[in-house]
Amino acid sequence: MTLAILGAGAFGTALAISISHDRPVQLWARDADQVADMKAARENTLRLPGCPFPDDLRVIGDLGDISGSETVLLAIPMQKLRDFLTRHHDILSGKTLVACCKGMELGTGVGPVSVIRDVIPGAEAAILTGPSFAADIARGLPTALTLACGDDERGAILQHDLSTANLRIYRTTDTIGAELGGALKNVIAIACGAVMGAGLGESARAALMTRGYAEMQRLAEYLGADPTTLAGLSGFGDLTLTCTSEQSRNYRLGRSLGEGNSFDAKTTVEGAATAQAVHDMAQDHGLDMPITSVVAALLENRLDMKTAMKRLLSRPLKEE
Numbered sequence: 001m002t003l004a005i006l007g008a009g010a011f012g013t014a015l016a017i018s019i020s021h022d023r024p025v026q027l028w029a030r031d032a033d034q035v036a037d038m039k040a041a042r043e044n045t046l047r048l049p050g051c052p053f054p055d056d057l058r059v060i061g062d063l064g065d066i067s068g069s070e071t072v073l074l075a076i077p078m079q080k081l082r083d084f085l086t087r088h089h090d091i092l093s094g095k096t097l098v099a100c101c102k103g104m105e106l107g108t109g110v111g112p113v114s115v116i117r118d119v120i121p122g123a124e125a126a127i128l129t130g131p132s133f134a135a136d137i138a139r140g141l142p143t144a145l146t147l148a149c150g151d152d153e154r155g156a157i158l159q160h161d162l163s164t165a166n167l168r169i170y171r172t173t174d175t176i177g178a179e180l181g182g183a184l185k186n187v188i189a190i191a192c193g194a195v196m197g198a199g200l201g202e203s204a205r206a207a208l209m210t211r212g213y214a215e216m217q218r219l220a221e222y223l224g225a226d227p228t229t230l231a232g233l234s235g236f237g238d239l240t241l242t243c244t245s246e247q248s249r250n251y252r253l254g255r256s257l258g259e260g261n262s263f264d265a266k267t268t269v270e271g272a273a274t275a276q277a278v279h280d281m282a283q284d285h286g287l288d289m290p291i292t293s294v295v296a297a298l299l300e301n302r303l304d305m306k307t308a309m310k311r312l313l314s315r316p317l318k319e320e
């Protein structure tokens with residue numbers, strides 16, 4: 001079975017490299033120059049340099065070529081997903097679509113599985129998420145991810161098809177919990193980066209991670225997710241990785257905020273839009289999401305670091 005991966009960014013490319021050691025993979029990029037470059041160089045010099053392509057990885061620039069692939073991984077940023085699916089509805093209808101992005105959609109507040117179900121009801125929707133840096137996967141370092149699919153039989157097939165010697169996949173049917181964990185940990189990582197950038201120390205970061213996790217659980221429970229999903233790879237696991245690593249773009253954006261430095265606006269940082277989306281949703285539903293709200297305000301320059309910290313620390317004292 002050939003697998004198609006749409007989006008030749010760092011993550012799509014890393015998954016394509018890892019999985020094509022076991023089975024044929026088509027990796028699609030929208031930009032003709034990038035397609036030509038990857039075909040010639042047999043690596044993604046733009047997004048993931050230094051990671052050579054296995055022989056069974058085929059680079060494609062024509063979406064029509066995926067007609068024979070039953071399973072399609074969508075590795076494009078969250079805020080671009082709805083438009084992408086709408087434009088390519090007919091090609092993707094009837095397939096199993098696995099979201100590989102992390103975030104909640106601005107305007108609707110929903111995650112990628114809901115967007116897929118909404119735009120292409122004729123497809124089976126799933127999500128692959130969890131603690132993993134693209135460079136680690138591409139280099140063959142051990143990684144564990146969560147595959148969430150509402151249809152457990154289909155989920156078991158995906159789990160088997162996408163696992164490799166170094167990529168160990170666990171499965172759940174709780175798609176809401178899996179997409180919330182991946183989305184919200186990015187917001188908390190921005191907060192942690194900001195605290196570290198401002199020189200507030202490791203203890204403050206540990207407090208933010210813990211209270212951030214409580215915030216994630218609160219929203220997840222409200223939206224009907226299983227709390228044990230949040231305690232797994234897609235929630236706690238990814239929170240730990242992203243809040244503590246300089247490899248994370250969300251963490252680095254936060255650190256720049258804390259240091260008072262600018263950050264390259266072209267970098268994919270899913271937590272920025274997600275902070276706003278979740279803040280809006282929390283307000284609509286009367287939910288208490290103080291860290292998310294502070295991150296959204298920091299990113300919009302509605303708050304400075306000092307006031308942000310004061311706001312979090314001056315909240316009424318309560319039971320843990």
Ligand SMILES: NC(=O)C1=CN([C@@H]2O[C@H](COP(=O)(O)OP(=O)(O)OC[C@H]3O[C@@H](n4cnc5c(N)ncnc54)[C@H](OP(=O)(O)O)[C@@H]3O)[C@@H](O)[C@H]2O)C=CC1
Pocket residue numbers: 007008009010011012029030031047075076077078080084100101102103132133134135267268270
């Ligand atoms: N990098 C990582 O370590 C990990 C990333 N992820 C998640 O994967 C998702 C993608 O991130 P990542 O690959 O790192 O991002 P990159 O910035 O490396 O790449 C983004 C990719 O999306 C493509 N793209 C952007 N907009 C569109 C569009 N409208 N239509 C089609 N393609 C589009 C870009 O194409 P172009 O170059 O032409 O603009 C590019 O190939 C994110 O949600 C991220 O959270 C998950 C786990 C790990």
Ligand SMILES: O=C(CO)COP(=O)(O)O
Pocket residue numbers: 102130131132133186238241242247248249250251268269270
């Ligand atoms: O999701 C990731 C790790 O699991 C990648 O994190 P960043 O998007 O912050 O780089």
